[in-house]
Amino acid sequence: MDAYRSMSHELHKxxxxxxxxxxxxxxxxxxxxxxxxxxxxxxxxGSARNGDNNNIE
Structure with a gap:
């Protein structure tokens, strides 16, 4: 579980x-x-890749 948490944290970073x-x-x-x-x-x-609609302008 610790490895999963570590990898998840690294992915988020x-x-x-x-x-x-x-x-x-x-x-x-x-x-x-x-x-x-x-x-x-x-x-x-748009930003369909991650499902949000926050365009950078």
Whole structure:
């Protein structure tokens, strides 16, 4: 059980780190004008991967 808890904690830390990096990447891409503002794409894809609808803007 301890190994499961440890692995679960590590997975959560990595997921948080991934989210922070993706937000920073989006911020950099936006600053360079490389993010296309397409409402249809955001509505259809969104954050469907993890089931929430929190788009970064």
């Amino acid at each position: 990595l997921q948080v780190e991934e989210e922070m990096l993706m937000r920073k990447f989006y911020e950099i891409m936006s600053a360079h004008g490389l993010v296309k503002k397409n409402e249809e794409d955001r509505n259809s894809s």
